[in-house]
Amino acid sequence: MQGPVQDRFGRDTSHLLDSTGVKSPEFATECIAAVEGLFGRSWLDGNEGQLGHRLQTLWRRKDWLATNELFGLGKTILELEKTHQQWLNSTAKKIKSGIKNAHGFITEILTCGSIKANTGKVSPAPGNQKGYDFAVDFSKRFQIFHIN
Structure with missing residues (x-):
């Protein structure tokens, strides 16, 4: 074998x-x-x-x-x-x-x-951004932030 x-x-x-x-x-x-x-x-x-x-x-x-x-x-x-x-x-x-x-x-x-979002775009936080690691932007100006 x-x-x-x-x-x-x-x-x-x-x-x-x-x-x-x-x-x-x-x-x-x-x-x-x-x-x-x-x-x-x-x-x-x-x-x-x-x-x-x-x-x-x-x-x-x-x-x-x-x-x-x-x-x-x-x-x-x-x-x-x-x-x-x-x-x-x-x-x-x-x-x-x-x-x-x-x-x-x-x-x-x-x-x-x-992280995936069918209708949203996942983006890492800009460098040296305090408070969150990434954001998910949806149409109609709706956002979700991942708080660190």
């Missing part, structure tokens, strides 16, 4: 296959590649910047839980880069700097990229 098949990152993503067939079998690897694209392989591998960052530690782990977490982060990155690439780049720079609230910025990416 053959063992698990590993992707180009040395991860078994078979548990992340879309059983509906809507997403390609490579989608999980594409999501992990989005993490690599945003943060850079060299930084993730610990070859530059502050060492020992929790995202670098997660990147080195190859277990199913770490793979799930990177998949989720990458999926939200793919969603956000369609319309918020500049915000993503700025947020990734803050995360990579190793500041104390880097975990909060990762959470902002996860939350903002996970």
Whole structure:
């Protein structure tokens, strides 16, 4: 019997296959590649910047839980880069700097990229915005703010 098949990152993503067939079998690897694209392989591998960052530690782990977490982060990155690439780049720079609230910025990416509204537009808060992380703007000037 053959063992698990590993992707180009040395991860078994078979548990992340879309059983509906809507997403390609490579989608999980594409999501992990989005993490690599945003943060850079060299930084993730610990070859530059502050060492020992929790995202670098997660990147080195190859277990199913770490793979799930990177998949989720990458999926939200793919969603956000369609319309918020500049915000993503700025947020990734803050995360990579190793500041104390880097975990909060990762959470902002996860939350903002996970929220959907059929008739509204989700937007991250502008840089240094106090009080909320993202807003959902609906037609007719109706807004919902996610308070931090």
